[in-house]
Amino acid sequence: MGEERKRILKMLADGKISASEAEDLLDALGKSSGAQTPETAAVQAKTPKNVKYMYVKVLSAQQDNVDVRVPLGLIRAGMRFTALIPPQAMEHINGAMKEKGMNFDLSNIKPEDIDELIKNLVEMEVNVNSKNGDIVKVFCGE
């Protein structure tokens, strides 16, 4: 326990300050020392270092379930494969994607883009609840 915290508690015990004043002081002390609230702790707990897997869960109303756990490293390695696609094939892929409304060049994806993508993927969460009771969840976790 810090010295300041002890002093505030002693002042409260001595009756020099009220309980609400002590609470305000402790809050202020927590903020200044960078103490974590439960919300910030929860956000910081889900850092890219801790998160290793992407989960895809499909729960259908007919009890047909799909449960997939994909290591994020596998996604990263898979994305790096795009660098090995021959230029002739890349043109075909880009053309086919453009036809489907996805107008971007796969050859522009760089290793740092992949790292950034994986980093941001950690914060992604998809929840789909259909009318007939089917549930699809995609999220990242440990």
Added chain:
Amino acid sequence: MIPSVMNLKIHSGERFNLRIWLPLFIVWPFALVLLFLLLPFLVVAEIVLRLANARIYLFSILGCVFSLVSAMRGLTVKVNNARQNSIVDVTIL
């Protein structure tokens, strides 16, 4: 770290039941020996491809395949069809 074990479980109704425990840690040394045996051919193929300006680099592909296989550790796929009482379960450890 490369995967060491693969568990495969396929169950389809009353008729078909398959359980395979594949010790990949035994497979990798054989794969390494095979790679060493094929290495001279791979080097020749790489040189020919580079001379032909094919832009296909065998050793880069091998490196990518290795990183892909290494990253497979921890992959699990479970598919359960309750109506047909079938289960497919693949776990790579």
